[in-house]
Amino acid sequence: MYLQLEAVFEREGANVPFDYAFALSDPVIASPVQVKGSVFNKTGIVSLEFSASYLLKTDCARCGAPIEKTLNETFSHILITHSENEAQDLYIVVDDLHFDLDALVAEDLFLAMPSRYLCRADCKGLCPLCGADLNRGDCGCKPDTDPRWDALKALMNE
Ligand SMILES: [Zn+2]
Ligand SMILES: [Zn+2]
Structure with a gap:
């Protein structure tokens, strides 16, 4: 979804809500991403706040058990129209006031994902x-019986 930001930047108090879903291709994302939030102008500062929820479907990295749950992440950004500050991470520069929200949501979600x-x-x-x-x-196995440790002990005893 593209946000048209001219009106929001021009008028203090402007508030443009959005609520939509889009498909994000990723091995662990098993549903469309539902995005809900708004872009608003408060005393001349334009902020973007939204929540993004999706169905996570993957396997546990340790035991392999299936994991399936709905995640809901919230993000907020301050939008500026030109690069007036070196702290680029804090701001999103929207020079042409025509803003691809899907790309930002995808980036935010990928950065928030654990390894x-x-x-x-x-x-x-x-x-x-x-x-x-x-x-x-407990399965009853004793780690000490691991032959790799026996080999190591033998080496250390030599
Ligand atoms: Zn597990
Ligand atoms: Zn065992």
Whole structure:
């Protein structure tokens, strides 16, 4: 969706709401991204605030369990019409007042994504020896019986 920003920049108090969805191609995004928010001019400063929600579908990086949940992220930006400040990260420069919101939402979402997903913060993962899901209980394997450690111990004892 493109935002036309002339009216918002010209008039203090202007507020342009939006509520739409678009398809964002990513392996973990399993639904259209629903975007809801507004761009508004408050005492001459133009801000963009929105929430973006989508269905996350992936597998736990530790135990492989399927993860499926709706995420809702909120973002806000200050828009300026020309680069008047070196702090580019804080502002979004919209020189032509014709602004591609989808691209910004995509960038915000990708930056907010963790490098890996866990089914829960304290996921215990799989036993490296037998492959059992340790979230379901101890499998009884003793890490000391790992032959790699025996080889290392033998080396250290030499
Ligand atoms: Zn897990
Ligand atoms: Zn085991």
